[in-house]
Amino acid sequence: MSRSTVTTESAPVRLLLIGTAVAFLSLFLLLPLAAVFVEAFRKGWEVFLASLHEEAALDAIKLTLLAAGISVPLNTLFGVSAAWLVTKFKFRGRSLLVSLIDLPFAVSPVIAGLVWVLLFGAKGWFGHWLAEHDIKIIFALPGIVIATVFVTFPFVARELIPLMETQGSDQEEAAVTLGANGWHIFWRVTLPNIKWGLLYGVLLCNARAMGEFGAVSVVSGHISGETNTLPLHVEVLYNEYQFSAAFACATLLAFLALITLSLKTAVEHFTGHSSQNNH
Amino acid sequence: MSKRRVIPGFGLSMGFSITYLSLIILIPLVALFLKAATLGPAEWWFILTSPRMIAAAKLTFGASAAAALVSTVFGLLVTWVLVRYRFPGRRLLDAMVDLPFALPTAVAGITLTAIYAPNGWLGETLAKWGIEAAYSPLGVFIALTFIGFPFVVRTLQPVMEDFGSECEEAAATLGAGRWVIFRRVIFPMFIPALITGFTLAFARAIGEYGSVIFISGNLPMQTEILPLLIVSQLEQFKYEAAAVIAAGMLIVSFVLLFLINLLQRRLSWQNR
Numbered sequence: 001m002s003r004s005t006v007t008t009e010s011a012p013v014r015l016l017l018i019g020t021a022v023a024f025l026s027l028f029l030l031l032p033l034a035a036v037f038v039e040a041f042r043k044g045w046e047v048f049l050a051s052l053h054e055e056a057a058l059d060a061i062k063l064t065l066l067a068a069g070i071s072v073p074l075n076t077l078f079g080v081s082a083a084w085l086v087t088k089f090k091f092r093g094r095s096l097l098v099s100l101i102d103l104p105f106a107v108s109p110v111i112a113g114l115v116w117v118l119l120f121g122a123k124g125w126f127g128h129w130l131a132e133h134d135i136k137i138i139f140a141l142p143g144i145v146i147a148t149v150f151v152t153f154p155f156v157a158r159e160l161i162p163l164m165e166t167q168g169s170d171q172e173e174a175a176v177t178l179g180a181n182g183w184h185i186f187w188r189v190t191l192p193n194i195k196w197g198l199l200y201g202v203l204l205c206n207a208r209a210m211g212e213f214g215a216v217s218v219v220s221g222h223i224s225g226e227t228n229t230l231p232l233h234v235e236v237l238y239n240e241y242q243f244s245a246a247f248a249c250a251t252l253l254a255f256l257a258l259i260t261l262s263l264k265t266a267v268e269h270f271t272g273h274s275s276q277n278n279h
Numbered sequence: 280m281s282k283r284r285v286i287p288g289f290g291l292s293m294g295f296s297i298t299y300l301s302l303i304i305l306i307p308l309v310a311l312f313l314k315a316a317t318l319g320p321a322e323w324w325f326i327l328t329s330p331r332m333i334a335a336a337k338l339t340f341g342a343s344a345a346a347a348l349v350s351t352v353f354g355l356l357v358t359w360v361l362v363r364y365r366f367p368g369r370r371l372l373d374a375m376v377d378l379p380f381a382l383p384t385a386v387a388g389i390t391l392t393a394i395y396a397p398n399g400w401l402g403e404t405l406a407k408w409g410i411e412a413a414y415s416p417l418g419v420f421i422a423l424t425f426i427g428f429p430f431v432v433r434t435l436q437p438v439m440e441d442f443g444s445e446c447e448e449a450a451a452t453l454g455a456g457r458w459v460i461f462r463r464v465i466f467p468m469f470i471p472a473l474i475t476g477f478t479l480a481f482a483r484a485i486g487e488y489g490s491v492i493f494i495s496g497n498l499p500m501q502t503e504i505l506p507l508l509i510v511s512q513l514e515q516f517k518y519e520a521a522a523v524i525a526a527g528m529l530i531v532s533f534v535l536l537f538l539i540n541l542l543q544r545r546l547s548w549q550n551r
Contacts, residue, residue, distance in 0.1 A: 007444045007447040007448060007451065008363070009457055010457075013457075014364055017356065017359065017360055017364070018360050018364055018366055020356060021353075021356050021357045021359075021360035021361070022360075022368075022372070024353050024356070024357065025357060025372050025375065025376070028424070028425055028428070029372075029375045029376070029378050029379075030375070031394060031400070031401075032382075032387065032390045032391060032394065032425070033375075033378065033382075033390075035390045035393050035394050035400060036386060036390050039390075039393050077295075078295070078296065078299045078300075081291075081292045081295045081296050081299075082292070082296040082300075084288060084292045085289070085292035085293055085296050088286045088288070088289075088292075089286070089289050089293075091293075097296075097297075097300075099540065100300060100304065100305070101300070102536075103304055103308075104304060105483075106482060106486075106529075106532040106533060106535070106536045107308075107486065107529065107532065108485070108486025108487070108488065108505075108506050108509075108525075108528060108532075109384075109486065109488050109489070109506070110486070110488050110506035110507075110509050110510055110525075111311070111486070111506075111509070111525045111528065111529065114311065114509060114513065114521055114522070114525055115307035115308060115310060115311045116307065117513060117518070118307075118310055118311055118314045118518060118522060119306075119307060119310050121518070122516075123516060123518050124518070125310060125314075146303070149303055150303055150304065150307070153303055153304060169286060172286050173285050173286065176285055176286060176287070181287065182286075182287035182288045182291075185286070185287070186288075204380075207381050210383070211381075211382070211383025211384070211385075211386070212383070213383060213384050213385040213488065213489035214384065214488035214489050214506065217488075217489075217510075218510060218513065231383050231384075231385040231386070231489070232385075234385050234386065234389065235385055235493075238389050238493065243393075246389060247389065247390075247393075250385075250386040250389060250390070253382070253383045253385075253386045254382060254386055256381075256383075257378065257381035257382040257383070257386075258381075260381045261374055261375070261377055261378065261381050262374075264374075264377065265374045
């Protein structure tokens with residue numbers, strides 16, 4: 001897009017502005033990204049690979065995959081259901097529901113963990129009952145999963161709602177007149193229309209689920225080999241002054257971030273849809 | 280309205296969505312406020328006005344506001360450059376703006392510390408000038424700026440992309456210079472988006488934990504943020520005190536969120 005001379009700045013001003021912006025982005029984005037990898041390889045390949053092969057690291061990776069593997073499908077199911085509800089029907093309290101879906105974004109990750117401790121912790125509302133029945137939620141996998149579900153709750157719904165709103169329901173209504181049932185309409189008509197948006201929401205949800213730190217840290221108890229997710233394992237290594245090992249594990253998470261960003265850019269390219277604010 | 284139940288699935292999606300929302304979000308949050316309410320006003324006052332609490336609140340809100348402000352200034356500059364100018368590497372930088380959203384906060388935390396610690400990449404030079412970047416309130420500010428500025432860019436970007444050049448051209452025809460056009464014609468159009476971006480960055484910064492705790496040093500009364508204070512209350516099994524601090528933070532966040540909604544609704548009504 002070329003602009004006429006009256007609606008742009010003179011060349012020196014342009015250069016100055018571009019220079020300042022690029023300097024800021026380099027300092028705040030590129031430098032940290034480079035630092036992760038440089039610090040990880042500071043002691044060489046052997047140390048790097050050994051840190052990833054360690055028993056505790058492998059357990060942490062497994063737990064992270066498991067927790068995300070449970071919470072992302074749950075929130076995807078919710079996202080689709082809520083988007084269907086909000087965009088295909090008009091009912092009282094609809095806009096309140098939309099605001100409530102966004103609520104977890106306004107909640108500190110630490111508080112997202114705290115609420116579960118208050119419910120299921122040793123001194124929580126149900127703590128006594130759970131102890132009597134020998135059920136462990138806090139400092140165990142269920143706690144990690146529900147904390148992750150809480151913080152990743154809005155991602156899929158938030159991508160789908162604006163998308164399905166702009167698409168309207170004409171095609172679905174036509175399908176109804178032709179005698180299709182609900183599931184048929186969803187699989188054959190709606191899903192093909194929303195697949196990119198859905199994929200995009202799932203990607204963001206997954207990145208946050210695997211990388212969540214604050215909420216999981218509150219409910220996990222940091223039991224090595226049992227309740228340490230990958231981000232928590234990074235913290236433990238870092239606090240034990242095993243910096244190279246900590247950064248080696250951090251590169252896995254940084255890779256996850258880079259893959260998410262590339263796929264996101266690719267999806268945007270495909271659909272020509274520019275990103276909404278995602279938290 | 281008459282055709283509102285043409286499409287099937289109302290009962291199922293309503294039932295599932297409401298149940299899930301209640302179980303995951305509403306009941307836990309209500310339980311938090313109930314827990315906080317088991318203490319009386321006197322105890323609330325005691326917890327919320329303890330010197331450690333006040334120091335943490337000052338640091339959290341102060342550093343968040345400063346970071347959101349700097350994010351807004353640089354967010355405006357970065358968005359302007361990304362939307363209006365063409366230069367090599369622009370698309371890459373545009374995609375990279377989302378990095379703080381995608382990078383797990385613990386990774387951001389240890390990385391920023393590696394850069395700004397006294398023996399770190401930049402920290403060493405800063406230390407020679409007598410600037411303590413990590414393990415100080417400045418470190419908290421740096422981490423919160425990293426977390427916050429994408430909110431400003433991503434809020435402002437669509438507004439700036441939709442902004443046509445007609446007004447600018449008209450102003451130029453009337454003899455206005457570039458700076459006057461920016462200040463009087465362009466900038467006022469961006470103010471709502473800038474306020475929204477600032478508020479989103481601020482709200483996120485208040486609750487931020489992972490990226491801050493590594494770089495801040497976590498000294499009570501000096502570099503301890505509110506979320507960390509909640510964690511330390513929990514570790515001492517002071518559930519009620521943790522709930523009171525959390526309830527206070529949530530009230531502030533919800534009020535902020537409500538204000539942005541109000542602002543956006545007013546503006547979309549004006550543009551109609």
